[in-house]
Amino acid sequence: MSRSRKLVVNSTFDDDHSESHPSDDNSRFFARGRDFESRYVNHKYTRQERELLATYESLDYLPPHSQAYKSWLRKQPARLEWDRWVMMALIGFSTGFIGFLLHQAIDLISDFKWEKTEEYIQESYAKSWGWLFGISLALVLFGSGIVVFLRPSAAGSGMPELIGFLNGTLVRNIFNIKTLVVKFLSCLCAVSSGLPVGPEGPMIHMGSLIGAGLSQCKSRTLKFTLPIFERFRNPEDRRNFISAGSAAGVASAFGAPVGGLLFAMEEVSSFWSMKLSWQIFFCCMISTFTTDLFNSAFQAFRYQGNFGLFTSDKYILFQVRKGLDVNILMFFPTVIIGVLGGVLGGLFVFCNLKLARFRRAKLAKINNKITKKVARLVEPCIIVAIMATASVFLPAIFDCSPFTCYYENESGKPPSDFSPKCLDNPAGSTEKEVSYYTCTRGIVVREGENITFSNDTFSQVATLLFVTGEEAIHHLFSRETHWEFTFGPLFTVLIFYFFMACWSCGPSISSGLVVPMLYIGALYGRIVGLIMVTLFGVHSTEDIYWAWMDPGAFALIGAASFFGGVSRLTMSLTVIMMEITNDIQFLLPIMVAIMVAKWVGDAFTHPIYHALLEVKCIPFLDSEPVIFHDGKSINLELHSAADAMASPPTVLQCRPTVSELAHVLLDTAYGGFPVVETGPLGNRNEFKGLINRNEICVLLSHESIFERSDAAQDNEVEIPKLGYQTIAVENLENPEVLEECLHQYCEDDKFQHMTVNLKPYVNMSAPCIPSTFSLHRTYIIFRTLGLRHLTVVDHENCVVGMISRKDLMGFKIEESIAPILKRRQEAERNPVEMTDSTSATMIMSIESD
Numbered sequence: 001m002s003r004s005r006k007l008v009v010n011s012t013f014d015d016d017h018s019e020s021h022p023s024d025d026n027s028r029f030f031a032r033g034r035d036f037e038s039r040y041v042n043h044k045y046t047r048q049e050r051e052l053l054a055t056y057e058s059l060d061y062l063p064p065h066s067q068a069y070k071s072w073l074r075k076q077p078a079r080l081e082w083d084r085w086v087m088m089a090l091i092g093f094s095t096g097f098i099g100f101l102l103h104q105a106i107d108l109i110s111d112f113k114w115e116k117t118e119e120y121i122q123e124s125y126a127k128s129w130g131w132l133f134g135i136s137l138a139l140v141l142f143g144s145g146i147v148v149f150l151r152p153s154a155a156g157s158g159m160p161e162l163i164g165f166l167n168g169t170l171v172r173n174i175f176n177i178k179t180l181v182v183k184f185l186s187c188l189c190a191v192s193s194g195l196p197v198g199p200e201g202p203m204i205h206m207g208s209l210i211g212a213g214l215s216q217c218k219s220r221t222l223k224f225t226l227p228i229f230e231r232f233r234n235p236e237d238r239r240n241f242i243s244a245g246s247a248a249g250v251a252s253a254f255g256a257p258v259g260g261l262l263f264a265m266e267e268v269s270s271f272w273s274m275k276l277s278w279q280i281f282f283c284c285m286i287s288t289f290t291t292d293l294f295n296s297a298f299q300a301f302r303y304q305g306n307f308g309l310f311t312s313d314k315y316i317l318f319q320v321r322k323g324l325d326v327n328i329l330m331f332f333p334t335v336i337i338g339v340l341g342g343v344l345g346g347l348f349v350f351c352n353l354k355l356a357r358f359r360r361a362k363l364a365k366i367n368n369k370i371t372k373k374v375a376r377l378v379e380p381c382i383i384v385a386i387m388a389t390a391s392v393f394l395p396a397i398f399d400c401s402p403f404t405c406y407y408e409n410e411s412g413k414p415p416s417d418f419s420p421k422c423l424d425n426p427a428g429s430t431e432k433e434v435s436y437y438t439c440t441r442g443i444v445v446r447e448g449e450n451i452t453f454s455n456d457t458f459s460q461v462a463t464l465l466f467v468t469g470e471e472a473i474h475h476l477f478s479r480e481t482h483w484e485f486t487f488g489p490l491f492t493v494l495i496f497y498f499f500m501a502c503w504s505c506g507p508s509i510s511s512g513l514v515v516p517m518l519y520i521g522a523l524y525g526r527i528v529g530l531i532m533v534t535l536f537g538v539h540s541t542e543d544i545y546w547a548w549m550d551p552g553a554f555a556l557i558g559a560a561s562f563f564g565g566v567s568r569l570t571m572s573l574t575v576i577m578m579e580i581t582n583d584i585q586f587l588l589p590i591m592v593a594i595m596v597a598k599w600v601g602d603a604f605t606h607p608i609y610h611a612l613l614e615v616k617c618i619p620f621l622d623s624e625p626v627i628f629h630d631g632k633s634i635n636l637e638l639h640s641a642a643d644a645m646a647s648p649p650t651v652l653q654c655r656p657t658v659s660e661l662a663h664v665l666l667d668t669a670y671g672g673f674p675v676v677e678t679g680p681l682g683n684r685n686e687f688k689g690l691i692n693r694n695e696i697c698v699l700l701s702h703e704s705i706f707e708r709s710d711a712a713q714d715n716e717v718e719i720p721k722l723g724y725q726t727i728a729v730e731n732l733e734n735p736e737v738l739e740e741c742l743h744q745y746c747e748d749d750k751f752q753h754m755t756v757n758l759k760p761y762v763n764m765s766a767p768c769i770p771s772t773f774s775l776h777r778t779y780i781i782f783r784t785l786g787l788r789h790l791t792v793v794d795h796e797n798c799v800v801g802m803i804s805r806k807d808l809m810g811f812k813i814e815e816s817i818a819p820i821l822k823r824r825q826e827a828e829r830n831p832v833e834m835t836d837s838t839s840a841t842m843i844m845s846i847e848s849d
Contacts, residue, residue, distance in 0.1 A: 021360035022048030035353040035611070039568070039602035040626050042810030043614040052617040057170040057671055058805045061271050061786025063234040063728070064692075065765035072724035076231040084279060087229060090214050091241060092248045092283040095207040096290025099252030100298075102188060102199055103291075108300035109139070109192035110468045117392075118466060121438060125392060133388040136193040140384045141377070143189025144509040148373045151182040155508045157201025158183070159609050162208050164618040166243060167270045168786050168805060170730065171618065174205070175212035175242070177221050183209070186510035191468070194387050195380065196501040198469060198515025204249035204268075207287075211245025212238060220731075233725065243269040244280045248287035250576070253514075255292060255315050257284035259576035266572045267609070270621075271786050288315075312582065317470070318518075320556065320583040322479040327548045330589055337528055337554065338561050338593040341521060342600020344498075345565020348520075349605040351502045356615050359506055376508040383504050390496060391465040398489055400439035400457035434475075434484075435462035460489035469515040476522035476555040477581070482538045485526060485551075494523040513608070517566050518559040525558015526551045556581060560590045565597035568607040619805050621783045625776070627813055629821050636776035636813070641769055644778070644808065644816045645792045645801030651676045651685055654759050658706055659752040661696055662745035672789040674799045675762045685798040687791055690766035691758055698727045699756055700745070701738055706754040720760035727761060768793050771800055775817075779808050 024046045030036045033044035045053060063069055077083075113135055120128035147155050153173040161171045173179060187202040215232045218225035232238065246268045251260035261281050265272055292315040297307035312319050359379070366372040437459035464472045464485075478484065501516035529551030539546035560577045567573065577590050605611060613620045627634040650668055652661070654677045664673065672692045679686035699705060705721045732738060745751040768791040769778060782790050782803065792801035806812060 021357070021364040022046050022052065023361075023364070024048045025357070025361075029354075035350055035357070035605065037606060038604070039606055041628065042626065042814060043606070045614075045617070045811060049617050053619055053806065054669075056617075056619055058619070058788040059165075059168050059170050059786075060235060060692075060788045061168065061239060062236050063724075064690075064695075064761075064763035066689075066720075066724075066763055067760040068720035068722065068724045068727060071720055083229065083231075085282065087215055087232065087241065088244055088279050088283040089286050091207075091211045091245050092251075092286030093290050094210045094214060095203075095245060095248040096252045096287040097294070098184065098206055098210065099203055099249070099287070099291045100294040102184065102203065103295070104298055104301050105188050106191050106199065106468070109188075111300055113192065113194070114466055114468075118435065118437075121392070125396075129388065129392040132194070132392060133385060136384045136388050137381060139189040139193035140195070140380050140509065143186040143193065144377050144380045144507065146182050147186050147508045147510065148376050151176075151179050152508065154179050154182040154186055154510055156505065156510065157512045158205030158208075158510075159201050160612040160616060160618065162205055162242075162246060163268055163609055164613055164616075164620055166239060166246075166268055167620050168788070169619050175209055177209075177213060177219055180206055180209040180213070183510050187512075190380075190509045190511045193384050194391065195384055195509070195511065196387065196469065196497055196504050196516050196519070197511035197513070199512055200250070200253040200514035201512025202510045203253040203512070204246050204263075207245040207247070207249025207252070208242045209245065211241040211243070211248070215241035234728070239271070240276055240279075243276070244283040247280045248283050251284035251287040252291045254576055254580050255288055255317055256576045256579035257281070257288040259572055259579050260284040260287070262572035262575055263569070267567070267569060270623075270783065316582045317580040318473055318477050320477060320479065320552075320581045323583060323585050324479065324548050324550060324553055325544060326585055326589060327545065330548045331592060333528055333532060333554065334557055334589045334592050335596055337525055337558050338596025339600050340524055340528075341558065341561025341563075341565035341593060341597030342602075343565070343604070344520070344524065345562055345597060345601045346604030348498070348502055348562075348566050349601075349608045349611055351499070352505065352608065353605075353611055353615055355503060356506050356612070360615075380504075380507040380509045383500065383507065387500060390500075391462075394465065394492070394496070395435075395437050395459045395461035397492070398459070398461055400437070401460055401486070403456040403458065434458040435466040437462035437466070460485050461493060464489070464493050469519050473515070473518055473522055473559070476519075476526050477552050477559075479550055479552040482530075482533050482551055485530070487527065487530060490523055490527050490530070494520065494527070497523070513566070514563070517563045521559035521562025522555040523558070525561070526555040528558065529554030553586065556583065556586060557589050557593045561593040561597040564594035565601040566608050568598050568601060570594055570598060619809060621779075621805060621808060622810075623783070625779050625808070625810060625813060627810060627817070629814065629818060634814075634817065634821070636779065637774050639775040639817055639820070640771060641773040641775055641778045641790075641792050641803065642771040642801065643820055644775055644813055645771070645803050646807060647792075647801035649674060649791075649799055649802045651799050652691070652758065653677060654688065654762075655707075655709075655755045655757055657709065657752055658700065658745050658754045658756060661700055661756060662742040662751070665693070665696060665700070666742055666746065670802075671804070672802075674791050674802065675758055676799055679797070687768050687793050687797055687799050689762035689764045690789060690791065691762050692788070694729055694732065695727045695761055697732055697735075697738055698722070698729060699758075699761065700741065701732075706751075706756060709753050709755045722761070766791065768797075768799075770795065775813070778803065782808055 025048075027034045027044075033041055037043065113132070117128050117132045120131050151173070153161070153176075158174060161174045165171045165174065183202055183206055187199050187206075190197050191199050213219065215229065215238060217229045218233075232241065243264050247260040247264035249260070250263045251257045254260070258281075261277065261284050264280060265277070292310055293308060295314050296309050296311070297304055363372055363375060366375060435458060436456075439457040439459055441456060463475055467475075475481075475484065497516070498520055501513075501520065505511055505513050505516070529549070532549045532554070533551060536546070536549060539549055556577070560573065563577075564570070564573055573594055574587070574591055578584060578587060601607075606614065610620065610622070625636060627636060650664060650670055651674045652664065654675060670693065672690055673696070674687055675689045675691055676685040677688055678684050699722070702722060766789070767781065767785065767787065769781070771792050771794055773792075778790065781787075782805075788805070790803040791799055792803060794800050807816070
């Protein structure tokens with residue numbers, strides 16, 4: 001017996017699996033169906049990418065409805081909902097507290113770093129650059145090093161992997177206590193170092209990690225299992241708590257509980273219910289409350305007093321203090337900003353994907369593991385070196401800007417008539433401190449009650465680069481500071497930050513995209529507002545009809561449009577923008593900008609997270625199938641399940657021999673097998689249920705359940721010998737030992753006379769559909785129920801095929817129905833020939849009879 005056959009198991013992939021890259025990608029730079037593809041064009045995978053796609057296993061949303069599961073369920077406490085609400089509260093509190101710790105630590109390190117940089121810049125450029133580069137490099141080396149050497153799966157935001165998992169694909173190592181610790185420390189270092197990234201994406205991933213860990217009350221890494229909340233140890237509850245954790249992460253990061261709920265519903269989760277909505281809303285409320293409660297008394301871990309006082313400065317991330325009334329004329333520049341958001345958002349996604357493919361291709365060519373790890377470590381160091389250098393030297397290109405501009409009279413004294421081109425209005429000051437850089441410090445003179453004069457000067461570029469991304473966004477959103485930033489600095493920072501942010505969200509360090517997206521959008525939004533002010537002049541808030549013409553107002557709209565142009569979010573993004581700015585008056589302009597940006601962006605690329613799923617070759621089923629053939633949309637209601645199924649399937653009898661099961665595991669790579677038996681009408685393959693690969697592996701690893709084939713089989717009620725928690729595993733602990741056992745089962749004759757009773761472990765509620773069932777409805781059923789496999793049967797309930805997640809991916813459906821459509825087109829073009837051919841076939845059939 002040859003031992004060349006290998007057991008295919010759902011064992012843990014090496015973390016470098018995420019760096020696999022196909023070498024057969026010869027597509028053009030702007031090839032349609034690759035990175036430059038409309039939202040309504042399915043991604044085209046190469047042969048090697050399909051092989052990589054096939055390595056991912058799927059998951060069922062609901063647990064298998066077997067006798068073993070029902071026996072386990074009967075032993076669980078009555079399903080009172082109080083324990084579920086307690087778990088939601090624990091997840092919300094833990095996520096909120098993690099968010100508090102992360103933001104306080106970022107503020108502590110960032111404030112110290114930039115204060116020293118501002119101090120040293122007064123002495124010399126070299127000293128300031130040396131300090132900034134040194135501390136930033138140290139932070140990045142640590143933050144990237146722990147990812148590269150300890151947990152590569154903690155890199156990036158974790159959003160594509162999270163979305164893929166909740167869609168039903170098993171992604172390894174993303175829910176692990178080690179991943180949580182590395183994610184936290186790496187994100188802290190990345191944001192504090194000055195990389196153009198934010199903490200929001202990692203916070204969502206960390207929230208889902210907390211949801212996965214707390215709800216199961218066990219850890220393989222720490223090797224413990226607590227005897228509490230045991231009834232949550234099933235795939236449905238686990239996935240629901242992961243969704244709750246991701247929503248709580250959004251709520252904590254933005255202070256947006258409603259936005260967190262809608263974000264999880266719109267972008268992250270694929271399975272939803274009204275009951276789950278209430279529970280996740282409660283979880284988000286607890287998360288936001290926890291973060292705001294601790295933030296109320298601390299600033300960079302320094303106790304400020306007023307514990308429990310929720311001031312707007314603390315719990316509204318980008319509070320807009322001066323509201324403006326919306327004018328219908330405002331919607332014209334708003335649409336322009338929306339178009340810019342879609343175009344620039346599509347460009348951002350496209351560049352990000354090209355950089356990701358380039359990075360993976362170069363890493364794939366490095367064979368030495370140590371060299372590959374060093375290469376991954378060096379990349380973020382190069383980025384932070386460029387950022388530090390630009391932050392110190394780029395502001396020197398531009399002249400300093402005066403705080404107050406006024407018209408001189410003959411005496412040279414400041415009159416009461418001020419120029420509108422000033423940072424401070426005559427009676428007030430800017431909302432946030434600006435950066436003086438190397439500019440001249442002056443004096444402030446107050447003449448009378450309402451006139452303030454200052455001859456201070458400041459640096460516009462340093463004001464945007466010598467702070468964290470969140471503080472820079474505060475400046476861009478500020479109202480009645482029409483000339484705080486002019487065209488040159490805004491365009492310079494926009495171009496520089498756009499490409500650096502695009503580069504920074506892919507290296508081996510934990511990082512998020514939300515702050516860069518808001519930053520970039522606020523920059524070009526402010527530019528549009530500045531164009532309006534240049535053309536039509538400055539209008540104070542006293543001029544109600546024209547007061548909307550404020551660059552800060554357009555910066556807010558621009559931030560929303562770019563966020564929407566990159567992510568293609570709509571409802572959740574609108575609510576998040578309302579919650580983080582408290583500017584309800586701008587609800588309609590923000591909605592318009594987001595919708596226009598989405599429509600325009602969809603014409604160029606897929607949404608950023610879905611596109612990254614395609615680059616990583618993680619299977620994903622969208623909410624609706626979009627199928628085209630020869631440029632025409634195809635209605636899947638005109639096709640049947642038989643057009644997409646894999647046939648013939650490998651089926652198992654209810655009591656197969658041990659040898660037969662061993663051969664099936666060694667000879668096939670299928671993840672699930674229909675279980676059949678002879679029906680009352682003599683149908684040998686009548687469908688009874690489904691059993692997955694891992695369950696068979698666990699059964700074969702317990703020889704105590706093997707039975708002699710000649711033993712009496714008179715039990716009508718099948719009593720499971722193994723419990724549900726024993727067979728419901730994602731990972732096999734010793735696949736090498738099991739493989740040796742399987743070869744032994746194939747070679748030893750005695751196992752040809754030993755059987756395994758599968759009935760207690762078969763999912764008796766596994767759905768099946770007839771082969772004539774609508775393909776469109778097949779897709780909806782598969783995705784809505786969160787299935788891993790869907791069995792296809794004939795009119796006698798005999799198994800004729802199987803449909804898996806990969807069979808329903810857009811590109812696969814297009815390939816499956818292409819020959820059918822081609823035959824139909826030929827029939828329409830040559831109806832006479834096809835009729836003659838059909839008649840000839842019938843005549844031959846009659847003659848043979």
